[in-house]
Every structure is written in C-alpha cells, then in structure tokens.
Amino acid sequence: MQEDLERVLFDEPTILRRLDELAAEITGEYQNRELTVIAVLNGSLIFAADLLRRIPLSLKLDCLSVASYHGGTTTTGEVIFKQVALPDVAGRHILILDDILDSGVTLAAIRDKLTTERPLSVKICVLVRKLKARLRPVEADYVGFNIGDEFVVGYGLDYMERYRNLPCIGVLRKEKIASPNDH
Ligand code: IMP
Ligand code: MG
Numbered sequence: 001m002q003e004d005l006e007r008v009l010f011d012e013p014t015i016l017r018r019l020d021e022l023a024a025e026i027t028g029e030y031q032n033r034e035l036t037v038i039a040v041l042n043g044s045l046i047f048a049a050d051l052l053r054r055i056p057l058s059l060k061l062d063c064l065s066v067a068s069y070h071g072g073t074t075t076t077g078e079v080i081f082k083q084v085a086l087p088d089v090a091g092r093h094i095l096i097l098d099d100i101l102d103s104g105v106t107l108a109a110i111r112d113k114l115t116t117e118r119p120l121s122v123k124i125c126v127l128v129r130k131l132k133a134r135l136r137p138v139e140a141d142y143v144g145f146n147i148g149d150e151f152v153v154g155y156g157l158d159y160m161e162r163y164r165n166l167p168c169i170g171v172l173r174k175e176k177i178a179s180p181n182d183h
Contacts, residue, residue, distance in 0.1 A: 041063050047144075048097050152169050
C-alpha cells in the first residue's frame, strides 16, 4: 500500500509527536470548561482516536457523518448530512475534529449547521490544513500540519475509501488517481 505513495510527508512518529503538542494545547484551553468533541467520520476516525487519548479531560464524544466528495479528488460543493439526528450541542463548548481543511465547504457547512443549535462555542481542529484559498470562509483553530495544495492519503485520509489505514500521511502517486474518463 505504501508503494502507492509518491512520497511520505509525515511518518507515524512525527504525527504522534505533533498530537502530543495539539492535545496539550487543547487540554490547556478547555481546562475549566466541559468539552464536547464532534468527530467528523470517516476521515477523522484515526486522528480522533489518537488525539483524544492524549487529552486527560472529562470530555464528551459524538460523531457526525457527512459526504462532500463523490470519489474524485475535488469537492462537488454539496455537503450531505448522512444521519437524521444531529449531536446535541445546545449549551456546550464544541470542538469539531476533521481530517483535512481543503476548500472549506465541508467544515463551513458543519459549523453553520451546529451553530444554529445554540452551542456556547464552536472551534475547529484539523489534522491537515491545505494552504490555499477557500471556497467558504472558515478557519481552523487547531492545526496538526500545513501542506500545499496536493492530494494526500493515510492516517484516516482516503482516496475512494482506501488508504485510511496507512500509518503515515503521504502524497498519492498520480497514476493511482483515476482520470474522469476511467471506469
Ligand atoms: P473540503 O470541503 O473541500 O474542505 O473537503 C473536506 C473533505 O474532502 C475532507 O474531509 C476529506 O474527506 C476530503 N479531502 C480534501 N482534500 C483531501 C486530500 O488531500 N486527501 C483526502 N481527502 C481529502
Ligand atoms: Mg474523504
């Protein structure tokens, strides 16, 4: 599987070291406030599991499932909430966890939707942030790694639902990405 990568950007020890730092930052910030984490599935699954075990606070965990990609490597601009009941966020301090901030369409839609339910605060934490212009105005409060505008997989990030279980984050070889004409 790792041979499908053009290059590794962040290996497992590097990711885990960064998670130690992020966890310490978040722990300090929510020391005196009850934190509710909302993990965006499926991409944040591995990130959330490793990050949250480094946060020694009595937090609550909920999940949200959305789809904004339909198999390709660019966003369609449409965000579908896959579950009927959204997590209970009223009166809570919310931290949204997601794998990657790319166009911003997904996180802007989630933040806007949760904000209508009257949370006390909403912050965003992403493992990876692409340094590029966003289609929607949204920024992350906590960022694991900044990268350029390239397609990455691993450590939860997928290409067509594969590569999530790679322990590192890397750039997928161009020939592994199907062209729109391939079937
Ligand atoms: P956005 O709405 O364009 O910010 O994209 C958000 C979603 O697109 C992420 O949660 C990922 O599932 C997916 N995505 C964006 N960029 C990448 C990437 O480089 N690799 C894998 N998935 C990505
Ligand atoms: Mg994805």
